[in-house]
Amino acid sequence: xxxxxxxxxxxxxxxxxxxxxxxxxxxxxxxxxxxxxxxxxxxxxxxxxxxxxxxxxxxxxxxxxxxxxxxxxxxxxxxxxxxxxxxxxxxxxxxxxxxxxxxxxxxxxxxxxxxxxxxxxxxxxxxxxxxxxxxxxxxx
Amino acid sequence: xxxxxxxxxxxxxxxxxxxxxxxxxxxxxxxxxxxxxxxxxxxxxxxxxxxxxxxxxxxxxxxxxxxxxxxxxxxxxxxxxxxxxxxxxxxxxxxxxxxxxxxxxxxxxxxxxxxxxxxxxxxxxxxxxxxxxxxxxxxxxxxxxxxxxxxxxxxxxxxxxxxxxxxxxxxxxxxxxxxxxxxxxxxxxxxxxxxxxxxxxxxxxxxxxxxxxxxxxxxxxxxxxxxxxxxxxxxxxxxxxxxxxxxxxxxxxxxxxxxxxxxxxxxxxxxxxxxxxxxxxxxxxxxxxxxxxxxxxxxxxxxxxxxxxxxxxxxxxxxxxxxxxxxxxxxxxxxxxxxxxxxxxxxxxxxxxxxxxxxxxxxxxxxxxxxxxxxxx
Numbered sequence: 001x002x003x004x005x006x007x008x009x010x011x012x013x014x015x016x017x018x019x020x021x022x023x024x025x026x027x028x029x030x031x032x033x034x035x036x037x038x039x040x041x042x043x044x045x046x047x048x049x050x051x052x053x054x055x056x057x058x059x060x061x062x063x064x065x066x067x068x069x070x071x072x073x074x075x076x077x078x079x080x081x082x083x084x085x086x087x088x089x090x091x092x093x094x095x096x097x098x099x100x101x102x103x104x105x106x107x108x109x110x111x112x113x114x115x116x117x118x119x120x121x122x123x124x125x126x127x128x129x130x131x132x133x134x135x136x137x138x139x140x
Numbered sequence: 141x142x143x144x145x146x147x148x149x150x151x152x153x154x155x156x157x158x159x160x161x162x163x164x165x166x167x168x169x170x171x172x173x174x175x176x177x178x179x180x181x182x183x184x185x186x187x188x189x190x191x192x193x194x195x196x197x198x199x200x201x202x203x204x205x206x207x208x209x210x211x212x213x214x215x216x217x218x219x220x221x222x223x224x225x226x227x228x229x230x231x232x233x234x235x236x237x238x239x240x241x242x243x244x245x246x247x248x249x250x251x252x253x254x255x256x257x258x259x260x261x262x263x264x265x266x267x268x269x270x271x272x273x274x275x276x277x278x279x280x281x282x283x284x285x286x287x288x289x290x291x292x293x294x295x296x297x298x299x300x301x302x303x304x305x306x307x308x309x310x311x312x313x314x315x316x317x318x319x320x321x322x323x324x325x326x327x328x329x330x331x332x333x334x335x336x337x338x339x340x341x342x343x344x345x346x347x348x349x350x351x352x353x354x355x356x357x358x359x360x361x362x363x364x365x366x367x368x369x370x371x372x373x374x375x376x377x378x379x380x381x382x383x384x385x386x387x388x389x390x391x392x393x394x395x396x397x398x399x400x401x402x403x404x405x406x407x408x409x410x411x412x413x414x415x416x417x418x419x420x421x422x423x424x425x426x427x428x429x430x431x432x433x434x435x436x437x438x439x440x441x442x443x444x445x446x447x448x449x450x451x452x453x454x455x456x457x458x459x460x461x462x463x464x465x466x467x468x469x470x471x472x473x474x475x476x477x478x479x480x481x482x483x484x485x486x487x488x489x490x491x492x493x494x495x496x497x498x499x500x501x502x503x504x505x506x507x508x509x510x511x512x513x514x515x516x517x
Contacts (some may be wrong), residue, residue: 031496035474036503043504047511052288056517 141172141454144239146221146231147247148178148206150186151425152440155245157515158447161209166236167213172454174213174220177231177237179220181206185272185509187436190301193267193276194308196475197234197506198477200313202270221248224398226418243420243450246406247443248395250297250426250434251289254387255375257293257382258360264291264343264385267305279382285321286381291360291370293388294329297426297434300469302326302386303334303343309384311450311474324351327358327370339471342491346473360385389434390428405429409463413446422446430465432485437468470502478502 056062068074098104106113145156156176166172171172174281175224179491183206210216223232230240242484245369254260255447265271281389292302306326313319326333326347333347333354334340347354359373369376389395391404400406400415407416408428415421424446432438465485472478478499481489492498511517 010141018502039500040507041156043507046504046505047509050511050516051514054514 141166141243142232142241143174143243143245143450145174145176145245145247147245147249147425147427148176148180148183148216149247149249149425149439150244150436151247151249151427151443152176152178153183153206153209153513154440154443154515155247155422155424155447156214157209157513158210158443159450161203162447162451163517166454171233171510172217172360175215175238176210176242177217177219177221177233177475178206178417179218182208183513185506187509188506189270189273189297190192190304190308190472191506192270192273193398194280194312194475199270199274199305203511208350211515217397219455221394223439224394224400226415226421227418241420243422245422245424245446245450245454246400246415246427247423247439248392248397248427250389250391250404251321251393254293254385256388257360257363257391259363259365260293260360260385260387262385263363263368264383264384265371266387266397267386268297277385280309283322283382287323287325287379288382289325289327289370289380289382290379290386291327291358292329292386293360295434296386296389298469299335299433299435300339301470302328302338303317304472305386306347306352306383306433307350307472307474310352311476312400315475323353325380326352327360327372327378328354328356329359331356336489337485338491384438393418395427401429410465413442413463414451422450431454431466433467435469435517436509438466441466443470470498470505472502474500 069078143159145152153176156174159174160167162173164173167174181201185202185204188197188202188434191200192199206218207216217233217237218260219233219235219237222234224246225231226244229242231244232238233260237350241325252266254264254266265276265279267276290302290306290309299363307322309322309324310319313322313324328334330385332340333343334357355376355378357372357374358376361373362371363369363385364371365465368380368383369377370380370383379405391401391406393404395401395404395406400490404427406423407425408414408423408430409416411432413422413424413428415423424442427433428442445461445463449462452458452460466482467484468480468482470478470480471491476495476499477496479492479503481491483489508517
């Protein structure tokens with residue numbers, strides 16, 4: 001008479017096997033759900049996305065802009081700019097229409113806000129033209 | 141340094157983009173200028189034509205504007221070359237403009253010449269142009285029974301195309317439920333069913349499994365379109381209901397007219413990819429006379445070598461790489477499975493069993509191609 005002995009499966013191994021089966025089921029489900037159309041659309045989006053990313057990362061102007069945007073003072077400027085846009089969008093509709101004429105022009109020119117604005121634009125223009133001249137001199 | 145690229149297909153576009161990236165500093169400093177001359181403002185994904193012939197793609201999906209694929213620093217003109225004056229380092233275009241160069245890259249491609257075989261242009265369908273691929277699909281939809289014969293002319297572009305076509309026909313008629321009424325008969329010009337021995341060994345049992353009839357040593361001599369019979373130089377013939385031909389190819393007419401190479405194929409150094417006796421002229425893609433497949437992948441790998449060498453010559457005065465003959469071909473083994481063949485001068489292909497993921501890889505590549513010609517992949 002022979003006695004058959006059963007070796008009980010290690011519970012950890014059973015669990016691992018179960019996980020493998022679940023993973024295989026997941027892969028099979030994904031594979032069954034795929035179609036040529038889905039693969040084509042995904043690949044098309046990836047292709048265009050990769051091209052866009054490449055263009056953005058090789059755009060020196062954009063990269064420089066990102067560097068400048070990292071500076072604290074630029075962020076202050078952006079906050080100031082957005083505040084100014086918000087304030088202007090509220091102030092302009094409420095302001096009475098301009099009357100026109102030389103007297104009106106004089107009144108606007110005497111306004112310290114106008115002078116500050118002109119000074120800002122003038123400083124900005126000076127630095128912009130200097131930077132453009134430098135870049136053209138060094139070939140970009 | 142003036143680099144002139146002639147041809148806006150896969151090879152020409154990749155080489156121009158790759159050079160523009162590698163030499164961006166030199167271009168900005170105005171030390172290098174890259175000009176690309178093409179015959180068309182459109183770029184076609186040529187492998188897609190086989191999908192059009194089976195109704196799996198529409199022609200509009202095969203095209204992009206060439207300018208949209210090129211780096212902004214490339215000077216692009218739709219003005220094909222009429223005359224090559226290699227001894228004077230210049231070319232003359234159809235519009236009459238003269239382009240001088242220091243380095244010239246010729247990537248003009250190849251063309252089908254069904255007219256070389258009497259009756260083929262009239263009697264056979266093909267899929268090598270947009271119009272013929274659409275016409276072939278319409279014919280496939282109409283046919284209900286009879287023999288569909290496939291004949292192959294040499295040399296031809298994409299060596300895998302004949303077997304892919306046969307696998308596609310089998311699946312197409314099976315899907316229509318008329319496979320038992322259609323006899324597919326494949327004819328090949330040499331003594332086995334494919335020029336690449338390993339592909340022939342792999343494809344034969346596949347043909348047997350699918351019930352494809354085949355006749356080897358069948359070089360088409362004439363197509364009798366009236367009586368629907370195709371004759372071979374070996375003296376055999378096949379009666380058909382529909383005839384599909386892989387027509388013989390030649391290099392472009394401008395290459396033949398300028399006596400740059402017999403049959404339009406330019407004699408090319410197999411490692412350096414320079415034209416024989418012209419060290420500043422590079423040749424790539426279908427235009428070479430190299431013993432490698434005329435495929436987009438060969439043009440791609442050659443373009444990488446050529447652009448790397450031109451860039452290194454400009455930067456350090458010497459080329460750095462040799463072309464090893466690398467070719468990578470997807471093989472669609474029907475409408476939902478595929479495999480691939482990769483080989484070079486030293487190593488023959490080792491074909492793997494077809495699978496669905498490989499088919500999806502090919503589907504994905506049909507889209508990723510546009511990233512590839514931009515020089516990103």
